[in-house]
Amino acid sequence: MIVVEKIAALRQQLTVLRDERSHENQPAAVGLVPTMGYLHEGHASLMRKAKEQSDIVVLSIFVNPIQFGPNEDLDKYPRDAERDLALAEKLGVDVVFLPSVSEMYPQPTKTKVKVEEVTTRLCGASRPGHFDGVTTVVTKLFNIIQPQKAFFGMKDAQQVAVIQQMVLDLNMPVDIVPCPIVREEDGLAMSSRNVYLSAENRQAALVLSQSLFAVDEWVQSGEMKTVGQLRDRIVEQIAGVPTAEIDYVDILTFPGLTEMASDEQLRNWKGKAIIALAVKFGATRLIDNRIL
Numbered sequence: 614m615i616v617v618e619k620i621a622a623l624r625q626q627l628t629v630l631r632d633e634r635s636h637e638n639q640p641a642a643v644g645l646v647p648t649m650g651y652l653h654e655g656h657a658s659l660m661r662k663a664k665e666q667s668d669i670v671v672l673s674i675f676v677n678p679i680q681f682g683p684n685e686d687l688d689k690y691p692r693d694a695e696r697d698l699a700l701a702e703k704l705g706v707d708v709v710f711l712p713s714v715s716e717m718y719p720q721p722t723k724t725k726v727k728v729e730e731v732t733t734r735l736c737g738a739s740r741p742g743h744f745d746g747v748t749t750v751v752t753k754l755f756n757i758i759q760p761q762k763a764f765f766g767m768k769d770a771q772q773v774a775v776i777q778q779m780v781l782d783l784n785m786p787v788d789i790v791p792c793p794i795v796r797e798e799d800g801l802a803m804s805s806r807n808v809y810l811s812a813e814n815r816q817a818a819l820v821l822s823q824s825l826f827a828v829d830e831w832v833q834s835g836e837m838k839t840v841g842q843l844r845d846r847i848v849e850q851i852a853g854v855p856t857a858e859i860d861y862v863d864i865l866t867f868p869g870l871t872e873m874a875s876d877e878q879l880r881n882w883k884g885k886a887i888i889a890l891a892v893k894f895g896a897t898r899l900i901d902n903r904i905l
């Protein structure tokens with residue numbers, strides 16, 4: 614496994630690898646897994662899928678400062694490069710790109726990529742500027758690495774919708790591959806930020822996945838008939854947990870992320886919808902979702 618910190622070195626290595634792994638005049642396909650490190654099984658599932666679908670797997674590990682708000686956890690975001698590299702190697706990653714902040718931003722960026730509309734609700738509303746930071750860094754990674762495919766987790770479902778929109782609007786020649794949410798055995802969606810949770814809040818946080826999975830029973834039994842009723846029921850369930858502080862509980866169309874009328878009948882709804890949750894437990898903000 615090759616580990617590189619510099620953009621120029623990465624480009625050189627990829628030129629060599631693409632050449633070596635091309636077959637029958639077909640250029641080798643690069644699969645990119647962009648992450649902020651402190652890897653867990655969620656990230657591993659992305660790397661495995663990338664391995665299945667690409668000739669060369671590139672993992673990027675970069676805690677991107679421009680997607681964090683001024684009062685967010687940039688400084689304390691968990692980091693463990695040694696452990697991350699060992700996991701990547703075990704999974705057969707070919708190249709790890711581990712740039713410094715000054716390598717990615719030698720000067721404050723004067724250019725940002727901004728996706729409209731799908732960024733206005735959910736995390737886009739709670740974290741102003743967050744998605745501009747994400748789309749800008751992802752564009753830089755795409756330009757640097759030029760992958761044929763890029764793998765993103767559905768835990769960050771809005772991020773998937775935003776990046777798909779960006780790629781479509783800007784004709785970026787990359788296939789975005791959404792990957793399912795990986796959960797702990799008890800249902801908690803895996804996240805690097807789970808390490809912040811106290812034992813009490815780790816237990817309390819189960820209310821997220823439990824409410825998302827209770828939805829089937831509530832809907833099938835006829836207990837919940839409309840979007841508004843379902844949303845209220847989920848709010849009630851989460852608010853019943855003393856340490857839970859709701860940021861949002863929303864039911865929107867997916868991937869357009871437009872409002873659904875609160876009297877929309879669940880049984881009549883033909884398209885895809887997302888139930889998206891963001892809840893703080895102490896200082897830790899967790900997200901989770903389900904596509905219906």
Ligand SMILES: Nc1ncnc2c1ncn2[C@@H]1O[C@H](COP(=O)(O)OP(=O)(O)OP(=O)(O)O)[C@@H](O)[C@H]1O
Pocket residue numbers: 647648649650654655656658659764765766767768769792793794795796802803804805806807
């Ligand atoms: N539980 C998970 N299942 C599937 N994919 C995941 C999971 N957690 C993270 N990912 C995906 O891994 C990629 C990198 O995410 P990131 O490094 O921010 O990890 P994270 O665990 O989501 O961290 P955070 O705590 O910052 O939300 C993203 O595409 C993200 O959606």
Ligand SMILES: CC(C)(CO)[C@@H](O)C(=O)[O-]
Pocket residue numbers: 647648649675677680747750751769772
């Ligand atoms: C896509 C990403 C690596 C961009 O910094 C980040 O938002 C993440 O880890 O999901």
Ligand code: BAL
Pocket residue numbers: 649680681769
């Ligand atoms: N996985 C999303 C990255 C962030 O929370 O900034």
